[in-house]
Amino acid sequence: MSAQVETHILSGKEVAKNVYAHLNSRIKEAKSNGVVPGLAAVLVGEDPASQVYVRSKTRKFNKLGLHTETVCFPADIAEEDLLAEIRRLNDDSVFHGILVQLPLPREFDSGKILSEVSPEKDVDGFHPVNLGRLAAGTPRFIPCTPKGILRILQYFRIATEGKHVVVVGRSTIVGRPMSLLLSLKTPTGNATTTVCHSRTPDIGSFTRQADIVIAAVGVPEMITGDMLKPGSAIVDVGINRVEDDSEKGYRLVGDVEFDSVQGVAGAVTPVPGGVGPMTIAMLVENTVEAAEQWVSGEW
Numbered sequence: 001m002s003a004q005v006e007t008h009i010l011s012g013k014e015v016a017k018n019v020y021a022h023l024n025s026r027i028k029e030a031k032s033n034g035v036v037p038g039l040a041a042v043l044v045g046e047d048p049a050s051q052v053y054v055r056s057k058t059r060k061f062n063k064l065g066l067h068t069e070t071v072c073f074p075a076d077i078a079e080e081d082l083l084a085e086i087r088r089l090n091d092d093s094v095f096h097g098i099l100v101q102l103p104l105p106r107e108f109d110s111g112k113i114l115s116e117v118s119p120e121k122d123v124d125g126f127h128p129v130n131l132g133r134l135a136a137g138t139p140r141f142i143p144c145t146p147k148g149i150l151r152i153l154q155y156f157r158i159a160t161e162g163k164h165v166v167v168v169g170r171s172t173i174v175g176r177p178m179s180l181l182l183s184l185k186t187p188t189g190n191a192t193t194t195v196c197h198s199r200t201p202d203i204g205s206f207t208r209q210a211d212i213v214i215a216a217v218g219v220p221e222m223i224t225g226d227m228l229k230p231g232s233a234i235v236d237v238g239i240n241r242v243e244d245d246s247e248k249g250y251r252l253v254g255d256v257e258f259d260s261v262q263g264v265a266g267a268v269t270p271v272p273g274g275v276g277p278m279t280i281a282m283l284v285e286n287t288v289e290a291a292e293q294w295v296s297g298e299w
């Protein structure tokens with residue numbers, strides 16, 4: 001039998017705590033300038049998972065003494081009305097950040113809706129201007145999940161320079177910005193980056209070559225131990241509801257089969273308590289940054 005690798009658990013919760021400790025003084029500073037960093041969360045429709053995510057984001061803002069409002073709309077709101085509401089939030093100086101929770105109901109053109117958010121308030125980093133700046137190597141707002149993943153790697157001293165990182169998934173929210181960030185000529189980049197997606201045959205043949213795997217596909221437990229190089233680091237972005245006979249009727253699992261990577265991966269992020277808390281911490285950080293830019297007149 002081959003020697004087992006010790007698998008370290010990369011706690012995003014621990015990294016997030018560290019982020020908040022640093023953010024507290026910036027929040028105090030903003031408040032001493034008479035500014036309470038504010039976030040507007042736009043929620044369209046009744047998707048229960050989106051409701052949970054928005055609630056956990058706004059709860060954190062409240063806990064930190066920041067301003068936040070959730071603006072809810074029915075799934076059948078007319079596109080023009082939703083665009084007008086976003087313009088109203090763009091013009092409201094109480095909000096330094098605006099997030100439109102995704103996914104939007106199928107009828108909406110997400111690109112069109114996200115493009116209406118003022119790039120200066122786009123704390124999710126999804127506006128084409130901000131994604132373009134990221135691709136150009138001069139980012140302003142970096143999407144929260146990829147930004148949080150880089151912080152986890154940095155905190156646990158998992159170097160990316162010269163490493164082969166395989167990103168599984170090409171979404172605008174995670175996979176695409178993640179692969180851009182990792183290939184930038186920066187201390188948290190300089191990686192050789194491969195992007196696998198739904199049309200990639202034999203994904204395991206790529207992940208087995210990776211020093212770091214970022215699993216962001218939204219397929220429950222798709223990445224298994226036999227798809228990994230021993231000692232590699234695995235970041236699990238998935239939060240999937242899988243039906244079971246518990247009281248809730250479901251349990252949450254990642255895109256990684258947690259048990260089967262034990263003894264193979266050198267490190268893995270858990271679900272929950274891994275990437276999730278960092279996404280929220282980076283949203284807070286981006287909103288504080290937006291408020292600071294507003295104070296300093298950088299807009």
Ligand code: GUN
Binds near residue numbers: 099100102144145173
């Ligand atoms: N849906 C899943 N992740 C995210 C995120 O980071 N931001 C928004 N707005 N929606 C999401």
